[in-house]
Amino acid sequence: MSPATLLRRLLLAVPTMFGVAVVVFVLLRVVPGDPIAMMIPGEATPEDVARLRESYGLDKSILHQFVLYLGQLVQGDFGVSISLKQDVLELVLGRLPATLELAFVAITLSVTCGFALALAATFWTGSWIESVVDGINSIALAIPEFLWAMLLILAFAVLMPLFPISGRIDPMRATAFTTQFYLLESIVRGEFGLARELLGHLALPAISLALPLIAVIARVLKSSLQEVMVQDYILLARVKGFSDLRILTREALPNALLPTITLTGVHFIFLVGGTVLVELIFAYPGIGNMLFGAASNRDLPLIQGVTIVFALLFILLNIAIEMTYALVNPRLRR
Amino acid sequence: MKSVQRRDFLRATAAATALGIPGLQLWPRSAIAQTADTLTIAYNVSPPSWDPNTGPSSVSPGLSSIYRSIYDPYVVQREDLALAPGVCDQFAWNADKSAITLRVRKGVTWHDGRPLSPGDVAWNLNRLSTLPAPLQAIFASIKNIKVAGDTVSFDVTPWRANMLERLTFLGCYLIPPHYYEKVGKEGFEKAPMGSGPYMIEQFERGSFLRLRAYEGYWGGAPAFKTVVFKFATDAATRIAEIERGSSDLAIDMPWEEFDRLKTRPGLTGVAHPTTDIAMIFLHNVGVMADPNVRKAAVHAIDKKLIVERIQRGYSRPIDTLLAPQYRGYDASIATPYDPKLAAELLAKSGYTRDKPVEFTIQTTRGYKPKDYETVQAIVEMWRRVGIKANIEVYEIAKHFELRTQHKLAPAAFYNWGNSTADPESSLGSAMFSKSPHTSWKGAEVDAALSALFIEKDDAKRMAGYRAVNATIAENAYILPLFQFYQPVVYKTSLAYKPHLAGFILPQSITRAR
Numbered sequence: 086m087s088p089a090t091l092l093r094r095l096l097l098a099v100p101t102m103f104g105v106a107v108v109v110f111v112l113l114r115v116v117p118g119d120p121i122a123m124m125i126p127g128e129a130t131p132e133d134v135a136r137l138r139e140s141y142g143l144d145k146s147i148l149h150q151f152v153l154y155l156g157q158l159v160q161g162d163f164g165v166s167i168s169l170k171q172d173v174l175e176l177v178l179g180r181l182p183a184t185l186e187l188a189f190v191a192i193t194l195s196v197t198c199g200f201a202l203a204l205a206a207t208f209w210t211g212s213w214i215e216s217v218v219d220g221i222n223s224i225a226l227a228i229p230e231f232l233w234a235m236l237l238i239l240a241f242a243v244l245m246p247l248f249p250i251s252g253r254i255d256p257m258r259a260t261a262f263t264t265q266f267y268l269l270e271s272i273v274r275g276e277f278g279l280a281r282e283l284l285g286h287l288a289l290p291a292i293s294l295a296l297p298l299i300a301v302i303a304r305v306l307k308s309s310l311q312e313v314m315v316q317d318y319i320l321l322a323r324v325k326g327f328s329d330l331r332i333l334t335r336e337a338l339p340n341a342l343l344p345t346i347t348l349t350g351v352h353f354i355f356l357v358g359g360t361v362l363v364e365l366i367f368a369y370p371g372i373g374n375m376l377f378g379a380a381s382n383r384d385l386p387l388i389q390g391v392t393i394v395f396a397l398l399f400i401l402l403n404i405a406i407e408m409t410y411a412l413v414n415p416r417l418r419r
Numbered sequence: 420m421k422s423v424q425r426r427d428f429l430r431a432t433a434a435a436t437a438l439g440i441p442g443l444q445l446w447p448r449s450a451i452a453q454t455a456d457t458l459t460i461a462y463n464v465s466p467p468s469w470d471p472n473t474g475p476s477s478v479s480p481g482l483s484s485i486y487r488s489i490y491d492p493y494v495v496q497r498e499d500l501a502l503a504p505g506v507c508d509q510f511a512w513n514a515d516k517s518a519i520t521l522r523v524r525k526g527v528t529w530h531d532g533r534p535l536s537p538g539d540v541a542w543n544l545n546r547l548s549t550l551p552a553p554l555q556a557i558f559a560s561i562k563n564i565k566v567a568g569d570t571v572s573f574d575v576t577p578w579r580a581n582m583l584e585r586l587t588f589l590g591c592y593l594i595p596p597h598y599y600e601k602v603g604k605e606g607f608e609k610a611p612m613g614s615g616p617y618m619i620e621q622f623e624r625g626s627f628l629r630l631r632a633y634e635g636y637w638g639g640a641p642a643f644k645t646v647v648f649k650f651a652t653d654a655a656t657r658i659a660e661i662e663r664g665s666s667d668l669a670i671d672m673p674w675e676e677f678d679r680l681k682t683r684p685g686l687t688g689v690a691h692p693t694t695d696i697a698m699i700f701l702h703n704v705g706v707m708a709d710p711n712v713r714k715a716a717v718h719a720i721d722k723k724l725i726v727e728r729i730q731r732g733y734s735r736p737i738d739t740l741l742a743p744q745y746r747g748y749d750a751s752i753a754t755p756y757d758p759k760l761a762a763e764l765l766a767k768s769g770y771t772r773d774k775p776v777e778f779t780i781q782t783t784r785g786y787k788p789k790d791y792e793t794v795q796a797i798v799e800m801w802r803r804v805g806i807k808a809n810i811e812v813y814e815i816a817k818h819f820e821l822r823t824q825h826k827l828a829p830a831a832f833y834n835w836g837n838s839t840a841d842p843e844s845s846l847g848s849a850m851f852s853k854s855p856h857t858s859w860k861g862a863e864v865d866a867a868l869s870a871l872f873i874e875k876d877d878a879k880r881m882a883g884y885r886a887v888n889a890t891i892a893e894n895a896y897i898l899p900l901f902q903f904y905q906p907v908v909y910k911t912s913l914a915y916k917p918h919l920a921g922f923i924l925p926q927s928i929t930r931a932r
Contacts, residue, residue, distance in 0.1 A: 122819035122855075130556040134823060134855050140551040168467040168475050169624075171608055180624075238659045250659050256627040256647045257457070259620075368651045370626035377652070378467060378625070382475055383816055 199302025350406030
């Protein structure tokens, strides 16, 4: 991607972000659920309701609220969370690393296992291994991730207690982290025992998220590989006497890779934004867990903040994927 | 491409096993058995904020368990909801019930070791009365705060009958003024401090809270030096935690699971009544303005059957908004199940099974245990006598919004908690039409309640509430259903005493003898 294209993409992000801000702001105010009604207890009076509405600025018109919100937003002020009573941006950036680490481990697992299954199914096309791979894919896809989460807890945390059930770190461990990227930081610091413990906590939620994605990647890659494997240049490679493994991994795979890269990128974006249920089940302190709490409490500033940061992240990840795509496919280097 | 030979398969399996088994053993086996000094609780709510006196957290009963571990209330509420000496070891209304005097206990210290003074109590009362909090209108009655020696007194203007009870929990915890003023609002959120039996050691929002016993606690050292609250929003996670043994106590799970878990080796369980009731708001609009329809709706419901079949026996049918443990409860007020009477009442208004009266009933689905199933059963019971109710499922947020706007459907299922045990906090708020929480609007009830709100003679006040309750039941202005129970499963190595308010207080959990 040329610098001009990159700049154009980044500039295009500005109106996109504005659109997101408008849509989220308006939607949150028209959907059912009044944050003040959610927080008042049985003995509160109408005066309490009016006072709270005023203190959170909800007594003003939607347009007035939006103008104020936009004014704050351009100054980098995302407001203060109603339920958590802290700066929204600080909260979102504090939780995002946990979700990014979870998504990263899940996507790594998905790619590794998805590739292995696709390569195995292609290498042994027509054999029972291909049937087994197809069967695994069907099961992995048919069961939703939250159900996988329950099954994995039952199997590997209760019946065979190999992994922790909940949390990101052992509650009894007294470790001070400088960043919120616990796993990355522990590896950089050379504390591999800690890294292993963190990976243990990540294992079940990451596998739950990864299983359906493994099936998707395996299917797409297998299909691409099977298309490539019947092309003339593969026949030429066979004639040259290349081994089956070399033909598959060195000749076919690079050309079959492009759709899978796009798919993986898109799914990584979905993973970052779609971890709510899995984070809740495993009590994993990521952004999905926080978003659930924000939605339950109708914490408008926090929901808005998370959505805006997600939108920005999605735009940046999309640009990154396009850049990767161009790197792999020389025809796109314009 | 290539056919698989048996030898290839066996080789691959052997390789995978060789890699896989040691790989699995690499993972640390998380603590199966807890250490003797640590108590781990699988809990369902994580504190959003550490300021216990303002914001939505301050009025969340579920968070009181955690707040009461860290902060002291002015006055302690015992397991049976009776008031007991706490930081304020003496507390009383004055003779004409216009003011309250609190005596501050000597020897109470904040977690930094600094003494908790009467001045600190006065600062907290002043903050309470001026803070823009959900219950500010109630605490705005705290006026003219005075410190004299070790006592703090304040006027209650306008008068509120349950002001003393209010000082025991929701939105009423003591925080250290010197520390709060030094670190500010945001600093306090990041590193909160109180005077309670436990201090915060580590908090991973949405994941866990680790507490350490405060050695200088005025009430003596708690049995466990370390307490871990694991925040598991999902019931399945809490069940897995207690079943595996990585938590010592777990709360709130489906009754089927409760019955299963409490019989497992090393575990036991208790299901105890709480100050939370299930009821149906009736709104006097349309057909619900007809007393025959309302009375029929009440008499057509077999609450005992609902409790037995849907709640598996773990709740108690009630006929008034006051549960047996509340002050002013009157067991003689009853609205028995009588489908024949219900059909007769409907017939008087021209309704039969073939020509039923029709209205909407709103309910949540999954907000409270078996809420939707309960409403389904009620609708079926109603159908048998000539009531056709259409179920409308909504989110709890929608319920709150409609309720504050007085726009609920003719019938709406809800639950109401009242940990003060004073009838003003439930009956008063749920039936007084000027409250943002009522559905029924009636001059007769309003007039009776208005008089009770200012009645200072406690005997007359309770008698008045009994009379209002009888009127409400007789005219079917609301439809009380049952009192909720709370399921708690814990290790047999623990001694756990249930709290009527549903609090899980680690300081009151000890080792079993």
